[in-house]
Amino acid sequence: MTKERYIGRFAPSPSGLLHFGSLLSATVSYLDAKNKNGLWKLRIDDIDEERSKPQNTIEIINQLKAYGLFPDEIYHQSEHIKDYESYLNKIPKSLLYLCKCNRKRIQSLPQSKLGNIYDGICRDLDHNSGSTRVRSMNMSKKFYDLNFGETQINDEEIYDFIIKRKDSFAYQFCCVIDDFLQGVTNVTRGSDLLYSTLQQRFIQKLLNLPELDYFHHPVLVIDSKKISKSEDATPVKKENRLKNMIKILTLLNQTLPSQKLSYDELIKHAIQNWESKDIPKVMNISIS
Ligand SMILES: [Zn+2]
Known part of the structure; x- marks a missing residue:
């Protein structure tokens, strides 16, 4: 049996440029893919x-x-809007319904690890416009994350989630279709998206798409006493790349080279010596 080639990805949103935290995320997915002789694909969100x-x-x-x-x-x-449309049409209509609840009402509902727990009041109202929700009672409550291990939510945290708003597709839905169209095998991303994996797996199952491997890395938090918010969002510059990359590899508990290397040699060393198991198993890491 031949094992399929590792295909990883990084999916930034162009609402801003890459700052230190997003560069850390890009680096984790890149090194993990290249260490396994895989491909690393970019998705512009x-x-x-x-x-x-x-x-x-x-x-x-x-x-x-x-x-x-x-x-x-x-x-x-x-x-890929047409692709999202065509995959939405493959989900049985009986599993979908339209919801007209406004944001204010949704935000007043109790919170779960997945967001506000929608109470399903539009489920049998047959609206003819609104956001499209998917009936999620059969959603699995757990999955195995390659970094955090067994990851689970409670029964009452499951709710019918939105896969399409009035005029745009929801993140959870696009992400599943994109991963499939890009041939992704391994999703490596920040722990802020850990629990959304359950909703994405649910959509994969509905569409008979392959299950992927998930690895979530801890998200970087900035100690507000030491680094101001404006500095936090500062785009990373090429001039600081050696210093920044050493800082990232240190935060990720990776082995640093014993002698001084050029930047390109440092990346090569990081790929060869990459150990995803050494990445901290905490939800957040902070810069000290
Ligand atoms: Zn509703």
Whole structure:
């Protein structure tokens, strides 16, 4: 039996440029893919036209290349609206319904690890417009994460979630279709998306798409006493790449080279010595 080739991805949104935290995320997915002789694909999360700036897309790609992270494919969500439509049509109509509840009402509902727990009041109202929700009572409550291990939610945290708003597709839905269309085998991303994996797996199952492996890394939090918020969002620059990459590898508990290396040699060393099992198993890490 031949094992399929590892295909990983990084999916930034062009609402802003890459800052230190997003660079850390890009680095984890890149090193994990390259260590396993895999492909690393870039997905530009530009479906939200209002927030996405085309100039940012160009600059994000330049930032990644400046840091030695060269994508094997560049995919734009905005070019796949027809695909989202066609996959939505493959979900049995009996599992979908329209919801007209406004944001204010939803936000007043109790919170779970997946968001506000929708109470299903539109389930049998047969609205003819609104957001599309999927009946989720058969959703699995647990999955195995390659970093955090067995990950679970409670029964009462499951709710019918939105897969399409009035005029745009929801993140959870696009993400599943994109992963499939890009041939992704391994999803490596921040722990802020850990529990959304359950909703994504549920959509995969409904559409008979292959299950993927998930690895969530701890999200970087900035100690507000030491680094101001404005600095936190500062785009990473090429001039600081050696210092920034050493800082990232240190935060990820990776082995640093014993002698001084050039930047390209440092990346090579990081790929060869990559140990995903050494990454901290806490939800957040902070810069000290
Ligand atoms: Zn509703």
